[in-house]
Amino acid sequence: MPAVAAMESAAAAMGTMNPAVATVTAGIDAGYAIVSPASGNIFPRRWFPPQPGRNREDVFPEYTGEFRDGFGNKITVRAVANPHKSTAEPTRHNELVTGYSAITFRRSSREIELANWPGYAGPATGEPFSGWPVTISQSDNYGRKIIGWLPEVVTEGLWNPVIRIIGESTGETVYSLRISGNSFQPGVFRYGAYTIEAGDPDTGIWRKAEGIQAWSSKERQNLVFSF
Numbered sequence: 001m002p003a004v005a006a007m008e009s010a011a012a013a014m015g016t017m018n019p020a021v022a023t024v025t026a027g028i029d030a031g032y033a034i035v036s037p038a039s040g041n042i043f044p045r046r047w048f049p050p051q052p053g054r055n056r057e058d059v060f061p062e063y064t065g066e067f068r069d070g071f072g073n074k075i076t077v078r079a080v081a082n083p084h085k086s087t088a089e090p091t092r093h094n095e096l097v098t099g100y101s102a103i104t105f106r107r108s109s110r111e112i113e114l115a116n117w118p119g120y121a122g123p124a125t126g127e128p129f130s131g132w133p134v135t136i137s138q139s140d141n142y143g144r145k146i147i148g149w150l151p152e153v154v155t156e157g158l159w160n161p162v163i164r165i166i167g168e169s170t171g172e173t174v175y176s177l178r179i180s181g182n183s184f185q186p187g188v189f190r191y192g193a194y195t196i197e198a199g200d201p202d203t204g205i206w207r208k209a210e211g212i213q214a215w216s217s218k219e220r221q222n223l224v225f226s227f
Contacts, residue, residue, distance in 0.1 A: 023078045023114050023134045031141040032134075034114045037081065037099035044096055046082045053077060064131070079131030081116055088120045099129070110138035110180050142175065146187030148214030150223075155182045155198050157227035158205075164197040168211070183222075188214045198225050 023034045053065020053076075064077045086094040102123060104113040115133035117123065155161045159182050165174040169192050177184070188194060191214045199206030207225035 023116070023132070025076045025078070025143065030143055032078075032112075032114065032136055034101055034103065034116065036101035037097055037116055037119070039098060039100070039119065040093070042096070044083045047077065047080045048082060061131070078134050079116070079129070081129035081131070088118070094118060094120060097129070102128075108180065112136050112138065112141065138177070144189050146189065148188050148191050148216055149218045149220070150186045150188060150194055150196060150212055150214055151220045152183055152185040152222045153196060153198055154222050154224045155207075155227060156224060158182060158198070158200060158225075161198050162201055166195040166197065168193040168195055185218060190214070196223060 023032060025032050048063055049067055052062035053060075053067055056062075056065030061080070063080055063082075066074065066076050069075050081097045081099075083096055088094045097118075099117050099119045099121070102115050102117060104115075106113070113133045113135045115128040117126065117128045117132075121127060150165070153163055160178060160180060161182070162176055162178045163184055163186060164176040165186050165188065166172070167174050167188075167190075174188060174194070186196065193210075194212050194214060195208055195210045196212055197206055197208040205227060207227070209223055209225075212223070
């Protein structure tokens with residue numbers, strides 16, 4: 001998602017055109033969004049709701065957790081940088097929470113690290129704003145509730161393949177995911193028959209199995225593709 005789109009998504013979720021610097025998820029099935037600090041700021045922005053957030057850990061600030069935004073939509077706030085007193089020069093500039101965002105994609109572990117940093121802090125020796133970094137897995141960024149399970153896919157002779165799940169009732173791709181390793185058990189969001197494809201889009205080599213029914217149980221025979 002482009003940075004501008006991420007900021008617009010979070011602005012809509014938080015019910016304001018001037019959201020505080022934040023990391024949020026919006027809605028039930030939503031992914032994560034990060035609201036980047038401004039490089040220069042003359043308007044103080046803050047996220048300080050009157051009621052504490054629900055379902056947050058005790059060590060987290062009261063302005064994090066689950067809320068409803070100004071339009072009644074569900075959001076979960078993971079971290080916020082509100083205006084605060086600062087001794088870093090220029091003080092007024094830094095009190096208004098100026099800075100930058102950094103998002104790190106770890107291909108080997110399929111983790112994503114999101115962080116908002118003060119403008120005076122360098123990533124090599126400094127520290128991000130309090131509450132960051134927020135680290136999620138690749139699958140965390142697609143928060144739909146799994147209803148049924150397909151068999152575990154094992155790709156013999158191919159590491160880190162792309163797994164593609166296609167709903168046979170519609171012919172539409174449910175999702176595609178490049179996994180880490182050579183095994184993965186796909187979850188799906190409704191019962192029915194699915195086509196499972198596994199392969200490498202760089203070489204164009206694919207294997208597929210059709211008519212695979214989703215089960216409520218994860219316990220079933222593996223689906224093995226040989227490459």
